[in-house]
Amino acid sequence: MLSKKMEEALNEQLNKELYSAYLYLSMSAHSTNIGLPGFANWFMVQYKEEMDHAMRIYNYINEQGGKVKLKVIEEPPSEFKDAMDMFQKTLKHEQFITKSIHDLMELAIEEKDHATQIFLQWFVTEQIEEEGNDNEIIAKLKLAGDRGNGLFMIDKELATRVYIPPAEEGA
Numbered sequence: 001m002l003s004k005k006m007e008e009a010l011n012e013q014l015n016k017e018l019y020s021a022y023l024y025l026s027m028s029a030h031s032t033n034i035g036l037p038g039f040a041n042w043f044m045v046q047y048k049e050e051m052d053h054a055m056r057i058y059n060y061i062n063e064q065g066g067k068v069k070l071k072v073i074e075e076p077p078s079e080f081k082d083a084m085d086m087f088q089k090t091l092k093h094e095q096f097i098t099k100s101i102h103d104l105m106e107l108a109i110e111e112k113d114h115a116t117q118i119f120l121q122w123f124v125t126e127q128i129e130e131e132g133n134d135n136e137i138i139a140k141l142k143l144a145g146d147r148g149n150g151l152f153m154i155d156k157e158l159a160t161r162v163y164i165p166p167a168e169e170g171a
């Protein structure tokens with residue numbers, strides 16, 4: 001059972017996860033457009049993961065007898081300066097999402113909503129991984145440079161990222 005306030009907050013988070021998917025799909029399209037297929041693959045996998053995050057929240061609201069309310073998804077940017085710009089924007093966005101998850105957790109604690117606290121635990125852990133991945137790629141871009149041979153090598157590496165559906169994650 002969800003309070004109205006919690007239901008509304010979870011619906012807000014659902015919208016933020018859908019926006020995240022939209023943002024990374026836009027970055028994937030841009031990467032394809034500028035000839036970086038590895039980056040395009042990485043962001044496409046990220047898009048799919050964000051859709052999974054959204055569906056986790058969608059299913060949870062339903063399971064708890066709440067009402068899913070879909071809102072307008074904001075238009076994401078479609079132009080980026082370079083690969084570094086995309087990853088800096090990705091990190092900044094994920095820091096915003098982390099803060100949002102932490103605020104949700106605060107609300108669940110305040111309301112003594114133990115079920116939602118357990119549900120959110122997965123997202124707290126996931127955000128550590130997401131920010132870690134972004135920091136790692138930014139460090140590589142700084143080291144190898146975001147053009148020429150260095151960029152080509154990173155693009156090859158990002159081409160190897162594979163999408164793993166939630167059922168196979170063992171989560």
Ligand code: FEO
Binds near residue numbers: 017094097130
């Ligand atoms: Fe759904 Fe990238 O956090």
